[in-house]
Amino acid sequence: MSGRDGLPGEWQLVVGLEVHVELATVTKLFSASPNRFGDEPNTNIDPVTLGLPGALPVLNRQAVELAMRVGLALNCTIQPCAFHRKNYFYPDMPKAYQISQYDQPLNIDGHLELPDGTRIGVERAHLEEDTGKSTHFGGSGGRIHGSDYSLIDFNRAGVPLVEIVSRPDIRTVDEARQYVNELRGILLAVGASDAKMEEGSMRVDANVSVHKPATPLGTRCEIKNVNSVRSLGRAIDYEARRQIDLLESGERIRQETRHWDEGDGRTHTLRTKEDADDYRYFLEPDLVPLAPSQQWIDAVRAAMPMLPAARRARLAEVTATASNSEAAMVVVERGQDDYVLAVAAAGGDAARALVHVKEAFADSPSVPAADLAKLTTMEVSGKLTATQAKAVVAELIANGGGDAAQIAAAKGFEAMETDALGSLVDQAIAENAEAWSKFCAGEGKAMGALVGAVMKLSHGKADGKAVTALFNQKKG
Amino acid sequence: MSDRISAETVTKVARLARLDLTPEEIERTTAELDGMLEHFADIDTLQLDDVVPMTQPYPLENVFRDDVIVPGLDRDEVLAVAPAVEDGRFRVPPIIGLDA
Numbered sequence: 022m023s024g025r026d027g028l029p030g031e032w033q034l035v036v037g038l039e040v041h042v043e044l045a046t047v048t049k050l051f052s053a054s055p056n057r058f059g060d061e062p063n064t065n066i067d068p069v070t071l072g073l074p075g076a077l078p079v080l081n082r083q084a085v086e087l088a089m090r091v092g093l094a095l096n097c098t099i100q101p102c103a104f105h106r107k108n109y110f111y112p113d114m115p116k117a118y119q120i121s122q123y124d125q126p127l128n129i130d131g132h133l134e135l136p137d138g139t140r141i142g143v144e145r146a147h148l149e150e151d152t153g154k155s156t157h158f159g160g161s162g163g164r165i166h167g168s169d170y171s172l173i174d175f176n177r178a179g180v181p182l183v184e185i186v187s188r189p190d191i192r193t194v195d196e197a198r199q200y201v202n203e204l205r206g207i208l209l210a211v212g213a214s215d216a217k218m219e220e221g222s223m224r225v226d227a228n229v230s231v232h233k234p235a236t237p238l239g240t241r242c243e244i245k246n247v248n249s250v251r252s253l254g255r256a257i258d259y260e261a262r263r264q265i266d267l268l269e270s271g272e273r274i275r276q277e278t279r280h281w282d283e284g285d286g287r288t289h290t291l292r293t294k295e296d297a298d299d300y301r302y303f304l305e306p307d308l309v310p311l312a313p314s315q316q317w318i319d320a321v322r323a324a325m326p327m328l329p330a331a332r333r334a335r336l337a338e339v340t341a342t343a344s345n346s347e348a349a350m351v352v353v354e355r356g357q358d359d360y361v362l363a364v365a366a367a368g369g370d371a372a373r374a375l376v377h378v379k380e381a382f383a384d385s386p387s388v389p390a391a392d393l394a395k396l397t398t399m400e401v402s403g404k405l406t407a408t409q410a411k412a413v414v415a416e417l418i419a420n421g422g423g424d425a426a427q428i429a430a431a432k433g434f435e436a437m438e439t440d441a442l443g444s445l446v447d448q449a450i451a452e453n454a455e456a457w458s459k460f461c462a463g464e465g466k467a468m469g470a471l472v473g474a475v476m477k478l479s480h481g482k483a484d485g486k487a488v489t490a491l492f493n494q495k496k497g
Numbered sequence: 498m499s500d501r502i503s504a505e506t507v508t509k510v511a512r513l514a515r516l517d518l519t520p521e522e523i524e525r526t527t528a529e530l531d532g533m534l535e536h537f538a539d540i541d542t543l544q545l546d547d548v549v550p551m552t553q554p555y556p557l558e559n560v561f562r563d564d565v566i567v568p569g570l571d572r573d574e575v576l577a578v579a580p581a582v583e584d585g586r587f588r589v590p591p592i593i594g595l596d597a
Contacts, residue, residue: 046564047564047565047566048562048564048565048566048567052569053562053565053566053567053569054566054567054569055566061572061585062572062584062585062586063572063575063576063585063586063587064572065569066569066570066572066575067567067569067570068569068570070569071570071575079560079561079562080560080561080562081561081562081564082561082562082563082564083563083564084564085561101558103552103553108513109513110513110514110515112587112589155589156586157591160591168591169591170588170589170590170591171588171589171590171591172583172584172586172587172588172589173586173587173588173589174585174586175587299513301510301513304552304553306553308560309553309555309557309558309559309560310552310553310558310559311558311559312558312559313559
């Protein structure tokens with residue numbers, strides 16, 4: 022009765038995402054004012070930013086280079102391109118047009134692969150300038166609807182953006198979240214942006230529609246004002262259900278831009294969508310064409326760092342885990358994969374190192390790789406149980422390193438010799454005859470009681486894995 | 498009335514530019530725009546299939562600026578000539594509602 026993603030009936034979700042990213046340049050896209058977040062309002066302004074008569078834009082080379090890195094990281098083709106004026110009347114844009122790219126964008130036809138292997142098409146990634154920042158006052162408490170007036174800060178106007186437009190290939194809320202997280206990781210890796218959704222340097226708009234299998238795609242609505250990955254999921258889910266309710270009661274979807282309200286958890290009509298025609302795009306006569314040479318493209322490509330997917334794959338290979346395991350995802354996101362590899366290179370057990378780093382290294386402590394390597398070696402050779410190893414790791418972190426063997430000895434963690442363990446296993450069998458016969462009869466669950474008994478007898482010093490192995494051995 | 502541009506199109510373009518035109522102004526503007534479009538009709542008569550569309554008259558491409566800060570304008574000086582100011586920012590009328 023329920024479709025994918027918990028939608029009612031056969032309804033299927035179709036999502037395309039438009040992600041605006043502020044580029045990490047020193048200055049603006051077309052002028053030499055600082056590109057800096059958090060300064061006093063209207064202190065980073067100049068004649069180009071304010072659209073004063075006679076002011077002429079000049080393209081920032083570094084912005085182009087960062088946009089090329091984004092394009093290459095998303096497997097796009099970089100092509101000769103041009104800038105257009107997108108005309109619309111809004112007070113946060115003093116020129117009454119935004120310089121953007123229209124039918125000749127810099128990057129086209131790429132894709133992004135989600136950690137689970139799903140491939141999402143990227144239609145384009147083009148350069149454009151950001152608008153100023155409006156703050157709405159009066160009316161219903163700072164909301165855009167019914168405000169009495171607005172205050173404008175032009176510091177952000179002219180900041181370079183790359184707008185990354187996905188194809189409508191996203192089919193679930195989870196895929197949408199994965200896409201944004203993966204994109205963020207890529208942007209950080211290539212140094213294109215600090216990609217902070219909460220500060221607005223990465224902004225996500227979602228084009229949402231619903232349809233039934235083997236029917237044409239539905240009319241879409243564009244959802245704006247989504248300020249976190251969590252909100253993105255909530256907004257898409259709300260919007261899909263709103264559209265389904267309308268369609269099931271025989272109504273039609275109006276193509277429009279809707280505003281996500283985090284407070285009431287709903288989307289609200291912002292404006293009916295203007296057609297591309299309404300923007301009256303025309304070539305920006307004040308700028309010449311941009312055509313990156315093959316030599317420049319090659320140089321940018323050669324300087325590209327390893328991307329998160331490749332780093333996860335490398336980590337997965339060394340640690341023998343899945344590349345989309347939570348541990349691999351988290352550790353690469355934190356940038357601690359090189360450390361795990363260093364532990365392995367120092368002779369440690371990579372898989373155990375991955376677990377400890379994921380579990381205990383959230384605050385990026387500094388422990389020499391050789392010290393953690395020694396701990397993992399003790400662990401896999403059965404000298405420490407998993408629980409004891411955890412305690413030693415905590416001590417290593419607290420001391421900024423140290424000798425795992427000494428820490429273990431100081432804590433009284435002496436691993437039980439196999440002989441001693443064997444006699445405890447025999448004792449546990451004798452005292453838990455019923456559990457033992459159940460286990461021998463093939464009831465795997467009975468193992469829990471047996472291992473628990475040995476743990477109790479050993480005062481927690483026995484290695485759970487070794488005990489399990491002994492029981493299995495005895496069962497024959 | 499013109500067959501190149503309709504009064505409806507002029508009304509729509511005026512709305513997009515937030516211009517409040519009277520019926521008389523719509524009529525006059527339609528006639529004026531029609532006159533301009535007549536010049537383009539001349540181009541339509543030419544055989545241009547083999548001509549690559551030109552995006553720029555200058556034989557230039559890749560004109561760049563280095564990513565270096567140059568001091569801009571002083572805020573107080575700029576705000577002093579703005580019609581309305583509050584808290585270091587430009588004060589403007591409500592934004593949503595112009596469509597209505």
